[in-house]
Amino acid sequence: xxxxxxxxxxxxxxxxxxxxxxxxxxxxxxxxxxxxxxxxxxxxxxxxxxxxxxxxxxxxxxxxxxxxxxxxxxxxxxxxxxxxxxxxxxxxxxxxxxxxxxxxxxxxxxxxxxxxxxxxxxxxxxxxxxxxxxxxxxxxxxxxxxxxxxxxxxxxxxxxxxxxxxxxxxxxxxxxxxxxxxxxxxxxxxxxxxxxxxxxxxxxxxxxxxxxxxxxxxxxxxxxxxxxxxxxxxxxxxxxxxxxxxxxxxxxxxxxxxx
Amino acid sequence: xxxxxxxxxxxxxxxxxxxxxxxxxxxxxxxxxxxxxxxxxxxxxxxxxxxxxxxxxxxxxxxxxxxxxxxxxxxxxxxxxxxxxxxxxxxxxxxxxxxxxxxxxxxxxxxxxxxxxxxxxxxxxxxxxxxxxxxxxxxxxxxxxxxxx
Numbered sequence: 518x519x520x521x522x523x524x525x526x527x528x529x530x531x532x533x534x535x536x537x538x539x540x541x542x543x544x545x546x547x548x549x550x551x552x553x554x555x556x557x558x559x560x561x562x563x564x565x566x567x568x569x570x571x572x573x574x575x576x577x578x579x580x581x582x583x584x585x586x587x588x589x590x591x592x593x594x595x596x597x598x599x600x601x602x603x604x605x606x607x608x609x610x611x612x613x614x615x616x617x618x619x620x621x622x623x624x625x626x627x628x629x630x631x632x633x634x635x636x637x638x639x640x641x642x643x644x645x646x647x648x649x650x651x652x653x654x655x656x657x658x659x660x661x662x663x664x665x666x667x668x669x670x671x672x673x674x675x676x677x678x679x680x681x682x683x684x685x686x687x688x689x690x691x692x693x694x695x696x697x698x699x700x701x702x703x704x705x706x707x708x709x710x711x712x713x714x715x716x717x718x719x720x721x722x723x724x725x726x727x728x729x730x731x732x733x734x735x736x737x738x739x740x741x742x743x744x745x746x747x748x749x750x751x752x753x754x755x756x757x758x759x760x761x762x763x764x765x766x767x768x769x770x771x772x773x774x775x776x
Numbered sequence: 777x778x779x780x781x782x783x784x785x786x787x788x789x790x791x792x793x794x795x796x797x798x799x800x801x802x803x804x805x806x807x808x809x810x811x812x813x814x815x816x817x818x819x820x821x822x823x824x825x826x827x828x829x830x831x832x833x834x835x836x837x838x839x840x841x842x843x844x845x846x847x848x849x850x851x852x853x854x855x856x857x858x859x860x861x862x863x864x865x866x867x868x869x870x871x872x873x874x875x876x877x878x879x880x881x882x883x884x885x886x887x888x889x890x891x892x893x894x895x896x897x898x899x900x901x902x903x904x905x906x907x908x909x910x911x912x913x914x915x916x917x918x919x920x921x922x923x924x925x
Contacts, residue, residue, distance in 0.1 A: 518913075518917070519914065521910070522907060522910050522911055522914060525907045525910070526907055528903075529900055529904050532900055532903075533900055534808075536893070536896055536900065538812070540893055541812050541816060542815065544815070544816065544818070544819050545815040545816070545819075548818045656892060657889065657892070657893070658888075658889040659886070659887070659888050661884050661885065662884070663883055663884045
């Protein structure tokens with residue numbers, strides 16, 4: 518019986534040694550695995566969504582391969598509404614290899630406005646929940662997660678309609694000129710048009726006008742909309758219905774009283 | 777008188793040999809730990825109590841190795857062998873709990889799933905426990921045979 522006991526003892530010792538050396542070397546080789554996140558880039562998809570691209574480089578100089586590498590980004594607002602969710606998966610990164618992959622996320626501003634219209638007019642912060650998971654030596658699952666915040670710049674920040682200027686047009690109609698201004702704080706250039714409909718105090722429709730807008734990122738926009746309105750219908754007060762029509766979102770009516 | 781002196785000399789030699797063997801085993805074990813601990817430095821930076829926990833484990837384990845060696849050839853060796861196997865099992869459970877370790881480091885929440893390691897370590901510890909049981913049975917068996925003869 519002594520020999521089987523000795524065999525069990527020796528086998529156990531070797532297995533322990535193998536297990537400890539393997540786990541220690543796997544843990545140690547983590548320091549030789551480096552991650553680099555490049556400059557984020559924004560683009561527009563064919564369906565007019567905002568595309569965030571984040572180049573992620575993983576350089577595995579460790580002793581073992583890294584398996585099931587996954588990076589997940591969840592962007593939500595302060596109330597927990599998930600705006601976008603992006604995930605990038607790399608099945609395996611062999612030792613000695615460097616892999617660069619683009620981590621993409623798309624934001625539909627239209628969906629964002631369903632959560633709150635404030636995103637159009639007020640700057641705010643968005644919450645980012647970042648999760649990176651992988652299998653060290655392809656068998657030890659490790660997950661790291663962190664919360665960050667990202668500033669959201671309103672595309673129509675400080676949007677204001679000016680006083681109505683009436684310019685005589687003909688005997689029945691007059692030209693109403695309404696100035697409009699805003700600052701584009703968004704990370705994208707805003708192009709499209711503004712449509713304004715004018716109503717008098719009895720809710721009668723007087724006329725509408727449209728103008729094209731082109732507001733680059735971080736630029737102040739100043740423009741005006743001209744409307745042909747019947748002189749007879751003009752009252753001291755009333756309201757405008759303002760529509761913003763852009764490739765990223767269609768918003769309106771925004772009701773703005775005048776007078 | 778000469779017989780007693782010879783017996784004393786034999787026992788002294790035996791104890792010296794056991795002590796020497798225990799010292800060598802302890803030093804070898806500590807040497808292995810010392811080499812491996814240099815690789816564990818990055819982990820110790822992330823898990824602050826990790827180094828301390830490992831050091832306590834190594835200290836107690838070396839103590840078991842020495843006592844086992846000093847009591848070799850007696851039934852106490854089997855007791856210490858069993859105690860060592862049980863210590864490894866319970867210390868691993870105490871240290872790793874469910875096998876999923878979570879902590880926050882510089883604002884990053886880190887989760888390491890060591891369940892596979894825990895399962896393998898448990899199985900090896902159980903194998904060690906089984907070995908000590910077999911050793912005890914063998915020891916009693918051999919003793920009974922000697923008594924009969």
